[in-house]
Every structure is written in structure tokens, then in C-alpha cells.
Amino acid sequence: MGNISSDRNKKPVHGLLRTSSAWKVVACKADGQAAEVTSRLEFWKYPDLMEQFPFAHTIELTYRLKEGVLQVETVIHNHAVEPMPVAIGFHSFYRVNDAPPDQWTIHLGARDHVTLSPEGLPTGERTSVESKYADPLPLKGVRFDDVFTSMTRDASGRGEFWIQGKTEKVSVIYGPKYDVATVMAGDGDFTVMETMSAIPNAFKPGAPGGL
Numbered sequence: 001m002g003n004i005s006s007d008r009n010k011k012p013v014h015g016l017l018r019t020s021s022a023w024k025v026v027a028c029k030a031d032g033q034a035a036e037v038t039s040r041l042e043f044w045k046y047p048d049l050m051e052q053f054p055f056a057h058t059i060e061l062t063y064r065l066k067e068g069v070l071q072v073e074t075v076i077h078n079h080a081v082e083p084m085p086v087a088i089g090f091h092s093f094y095r096v097n098d099a100p101p102d103q104w105t106i107h108l109g110a111r112d113h114v115t116l117s118p119e120g121l122p123t124g125e126r127t128s129v130e131s132k133y134a135d136p137l138p139l140k141g142v143r144f145d146d147v148f149t150s151m152t153r154d155a156s157g158r159g160e161f162w163i164q165g166k167t168e169k170v171s172v173i174y175g176p177k178y179d180v181a182t183v184m185a186g187d188g189d190f191t192v193m194e195t196m197s198a199i200p201n202a203f204k205p206g207a208p209g210g211l
Contacts, residue, residue, distance in 0.1 A: 003052075009119040014091060016052055017041065017059075026060075034066035044079055055084040087198040089182075093190045094172070099165030101189050105136035109160045109174075110148035110181060114199060122147065122199050136164070143186030149199060151179050161193045 003020070007013040017023075020041065027038040043049055044056035056079040064071040078084040096104060108129050115125035129148060151159030151174055159174035161181055172193045174181070180199050184192035 007120065011119065011121070015089075016049060022046060022049075023061075027062075034064065036062060036064040038062040056080050057084060087196070088178075089180075089194055089196040091192065091194050092172075093192055094163060094170045095190045096163060096165035096168035096170060098168045101185075101191075102140040104139045104163050104165055104191070106139055106164075106183070106185065106191065107136050107160070107162045108133055108148055108181075108183070109152050109162075111150040111152060112148065114147035114149055116147065120145070126150075139163075139185055139191070144183045144191075146183050147199060148181045148183065149179055151181075163191050163193070 003016050003018075004012050005014050005018065022043075022045075023039045023041050025037060026040045027036075029036060039061050041059045043053075043058060050056070058077040058079065060075040060077075062073040062075075064073070072090065074088055076084075076086060076088075095101075110129055112126040113129050113132055115123045115127065117123050126149070153159050153176075157176040159178070160171055161174070161183070162169055162171040164170075172181075172195060174195055178195045178197050180196035182192065182194035182196060182200070
């Protein structure tokens with residue numbers, strides 16, 4: 001159907017909906033202090049999508065921007081009585097502008113580093129982040145295409161990854177349902193800190209590393 005992209009190892013990546021035109025804006029409001037927009041995708045209405053992922057559901061995404069903070073809320077409505085497998089991920093790019101990338105530092109707010117195979121798939125093994133990386137970690141000479149899990153959380157249950165230059169800082173805050181981060185760095189003037197609700201490959205029954 002042309003809606004599945006592949007990574008450099010020819011493995012499916014980024015799901016079915018990355019370029020879907022089925023999203024519809026259902027609410028939008030703004031004032032002098034904040035703005036928000038909600039989009040909805042009624043997945044169950046599209047036979048071609050249901051053929052690829054046979055679970056009737058609706059997804060709603062709300063983006064809220066206030067005081068320099070962008071909040072993304074995801075709500076999924078399962079329209080069946082049977083449980084539905086779910087893995088949500090956001091592939092977002094970040095940079096700071098007051099220093100070049102080789103002067104940035106990163107905070108890896110997780111306890112476990114997921115061991116990947118040469119094809120980039122989880123093997124089921126994990127190692128301690130604390131034993132492998134400084135905190136914060138200078139990004140000079142470091143290349144990441146790695147998965148981290150078991151977030152370290154504050155009293156409100158939120159986890160955090162961040163990058164920082166001289167004074168500028170970008171934080172990614174992980175809600176309680178998101179316990180996986182994919183980090184990419186070293187390939188440009190940006191760093192990727194993905195928020196994910198499951199380790200990649202989690203849908204495949206019996207897959208190493210799957211949840």
C-alpha cells in the first residue's frame with residue numbers, strides 16, 4: 001500500500017500513519033496565553049488500514065502550547081470488546097542554538113540500556129545506564145541510535161531526557177505511560193529523543209525484548 005517505510009536494515013519503521021491524510025481537525029482554540037488543536041483519525045472507517053492492523057479504534061491527538069512548553073496528549077478509543085495491542089511513539093528532533101552539537105551535553109533519564117542486534121532489534125538483554133554513561137554526557141564524539149527504558153521518575157511520575165548547550169536547554173518530559181526512549185545523535189545538528197510506550201518490536205509474539 002506504500003504506507004510503510006523501512007530503515008537501513010529493511011525493517012518496517014514508523015508505523016502506518018506517518019503520512020496519512022485521514023487525520024481531521026476536530027477542535028482548535030487559542031488566546032493571548034495559549035493555543036491547542038485536536039486531531040482525530042477514525043481508523044475503523046478505513047478497510048485498507050484495518051486489513052493491515054485489524055483492531056477497530058479511534059485516535060485523538062491534542063497539542064497544547066503554553067509558556068514555551070508543548071504538551072502532546074494521546075487518547076485511543078478501542079471500539080471492540082477484545083483487548084487491543086498499542087505502542088505509541090513520537091519521532092521528534094531537537095536542537096539548541098547557543099553552541100555547536102559537539103559542545104552539547106545530554107541527560108539520559110533511564111536506568112536501562114536495551115541491547116540491540118546488528119539489525120537494530122532488541123535482543124532481550126539490558127545493561128545499566130549508570131555503569132555505561134556519565135550524567136550529563138558530553139555528546140562530542142558520541143553517536144547514538146539506541147533504546148533506553150525503565151525511566152527515572154520524579155514524585156509526580158514523570159521522566160525526563162534533555163540536551164543542553166551553553167545556557168539553552170530542551171527537555172522532553174515522559175508521562176507515566178511512556179517508559180521507552182530512542183535516542184539518535186551524532187549525524188547532524190540535532191538530537192532525537194523519541195517518546196515511546198513500548199520497546200520496538202513489541203507487537204511480534206515472543207519477540208526478544210518485546211513487552
